[in-house]
């Protein structure tokens with residue numbers, strides 16, 4: 031395990047995606063105490079942030095926790111530093127997906143008919159995940 | 163034509179390094195009115211001042227310009243020197259050629275012409291200066307202390323010992339404050355009442371201290387040395403002179419109400435003293451719950467009182483008194499943690515705040531000193547303490563650290579183990595902060611000798627299960643989720659400012675920070691002063707603090723107050739604003755902008771044709787005016803001028819810089 035807090039791509043992208051800065055977290059672990067699905071997680075929510083703070087990209091990409099997260103926002107409601115951990119989890123998921131899945135399809139791959147008929151939300155969500 | 167002398171200081175190389183002194187001297191000789199020019203390495207030194215004094219006498223100078231450092235540094239030094247040579251000190255001007263010139267420029271090419279321009283401006287201004295007299299203000303040799311907690315008591319005792327009379331205005335029926343509610347005190351575990359009660363009694367008996375309890379400050383007018391204060395003495399409905407404090411009335415009184423002192427955990431009577439060691443030992447009748455006041459029947463206390471001290475006709479009274487200095491010591495409150503839904507405070511009798519738990523240890527407290535669950539009266543086996551409830555929480559609470567909770571939690575966990583050796587304490591914390599003499603050692607003793615389990619993490623929810631309260635939290639160090647089947651939960655609720663602090667601040671003219679604590683004048687160098695001269699702060703009303711810090715600050719505030727009271731006279735501000743009544747149109751914009759409420763409207767009568775005409779003009783109270791200049795800046799007709807900084811003087815400076823390049 032190597033830790034670095036400089037220039038991690040995962041963190042930069044996660045920050046951009048979520049608008050949250052892991053440096054704001056003081057590791058009180060309130061989020062983990064509040065989270066209803068920790069039983070199934072391999073890293074507790076506050077540990078996800080700690081890993082982000084330390085730049086542990088590899089470990090985070092391999093963790094189950096971001097995928098277990100139910101996006102219930104309990105952590106965000108309880109965090110005393112006003113961090114939205116649920117958004118950060120989503121940021122991690124997006125970043126990991128983009129990295130792992132590569133460039134699957136973009137607007138150019140769809141026919142005008144598809145573009146017109148498919149729901150906007152699904153399109154935006156699809157592009158965010160599968161288009162770099 | 164004035165006879166002006168110009169004196170240049172080298173300030174070692176501070177000025178001379180960037181300003182060509184010879185060139186500047188030559189240029190200064192040509193300023194209008196200048197008859198003498200001199201220079202010295204350090205003008206502020208004794209030698210330097212002597213040069214100025216001698217030149218004033220030898221050359222009959224009636225105006226002086228010194229080209230030196232900022233007037234904030236040495237204006238007073240030079241004005242005093244001028245006065246010693248017989249010149250009115252306000253006929254001296256400082257041209258700041260250090261901070262405003264030599265320090266901000268790198269080479270002589272830039273520094274020298276700028277220094278010359280600044281000196282020329284000062285010489286132009288000083289020609290228009292007038293001799294001014296700083297008003298002398300009397301000092302009322304009496305202090306007011308607002309709040310009778312340990313801070314107020316200590317400050318009052320120190321002021322009284324220095325020989326000055328002090329009034330303590332306390333809102334509650336007794337002095338003592340929060341310290342009276344405590345059982346023992348960290349880090350030495352001495353009993354709070356044992357060290358506080360003697361001080362309360364000393365204050366009550368001190369010939370220089372006058373206790374005004376069950377009273378509040380209504381209004382403060384005036385200024386340093388002469389604060390005119392209106393105090394509302396609430397009706398006690400008991401004559402304090404006749405009352406012997408025998409206690410028969412509160413024993414017999416049939417009406418009950420929740421006790422404020424016991425945080426609502428016990429009842430008191432409608433006629434009551436807040437606690438057994440109250441000072442003064444004179445009860446008050448709480449009108450809201452008294453049967454006689456509510457329904458017109460009862461009067462048992464009146465019938466039973468041996469010295470017939472009960473007086474239902476008593477009215478609120480206003481006391482008006484003048485004070486030279488004021489110490490504000492109104493203390494703090496605990497935050498109501500019920501906004502934290504996950505902790506369930508207020509929904510279960512065994513979930514308490516730190517202050518409520520503290521009362522359970524006290525022999526005269528709600529449980530008679532037995533630490534038991536309020537739900538079933540059984541002693542607890544497991545107690546969970548949760549830190550930072552509302553502290554360090556910028557989302558739902560206060561962004562600051564309350565400073566005292568780590569220590570009082572360690573104290574309560576130790577006291578618990580001493581009372582109930584079978585009981586086990588758990589403390590959920592974010593960081594343990596125990597800076598202070600003997601503090602770290604004390605907290606470590608809790609962990610090492612009293613078997614207190616410290617868990618680094620927070621609690622997500624608390625829910626009742628059978629007889630227990632399940633505390634679901636996380637230990638972040640092991641990364642494990644923990645569930646503790648607790649019997650009681652104690653929340654370290656944040657220490658917060660008193661709800662009425664901003665209102666009180668407005669009444670007395672001091673400001674509060676974003677958390678409603680009173681602001682000190684400087685965070686390091688003026689910790690007990692406020693921005694209003696003559697008003698000082700002490701204790702937890704400034705920021706949360708423990709007793710040692712509170713007492714230290716109270717003594718510091720007392721010294722400041724005594725320093726002020728010991729002065730025969732105060733020098734007021736000479737450069738006050740002045741209204742030209744002939745030109746003033748009475749728009750009163752100045753009244754609105756004056757931060758010191760020094761301007762009022764005044765009616766004047768003027769001859770007009772054959773009759774007279776009444777009109778409104780502005781009037782400045784020179785005792786209140788601090789010479790900030792806001793009024794003269796806003797005045798549309800230019801009819802308010804600040805002495806020493808008149809519009810003419812400032813324009814002369816501007817002209818001297820702009821027109822004579």
Ligand SMILES: Cc1cc2nc3c(=O)[nH]c(=O)nc-3n(C[C@H](O)[C@H](O)[C@H](O)COP(=O)(O)OP(=O)(O)OC[C@H]3O[C@@H](n4cnc5c(N)ncnc54)[C@H](O)[C@@H]3O)c2cc1C
Pocket residue numbers: 308309310311312313314331332333334337338339340341344346347348349377378379491492493494495496516517518520566570573660662666700701702703707708709710712
């Ligand atoms: C649970 C708990 C345990 C603690 N244990 C310890 C300990 O073991 N050791 C230790 O060093 N510290 C301890 N402290 C801290 C201690 O209580 C404070 O340091 C201390 O009480 C501060 O004193 P004070 O006089 O500034 O304020 P307070 O004690 O709050 O006194 C202020 C007084 O001003 C009065 N007042 C308020 N507003 C007005 C008004 N508008 N007009 C007139 N009067 C007014 C109040 O009625 C009160 O009497 C503890 C605190 C808590 C909450």
Ligand code: SF4
Pocket residue numbers: 054055056057058059060061062075076079108109110111112113115
């Ligand atoms: S609750 Fe907030 S501050 Fe505490 S560990 Fe979680 S993210 Fe960090």
Ligand code: SF4
Pocket residue numbers: 400404405406407408409410411412444445466467468469470471472
């Ligand atoms: S009011 Fe009367 S009965 Fe009550 S304490 Fe005072 S003297 Fe005693």
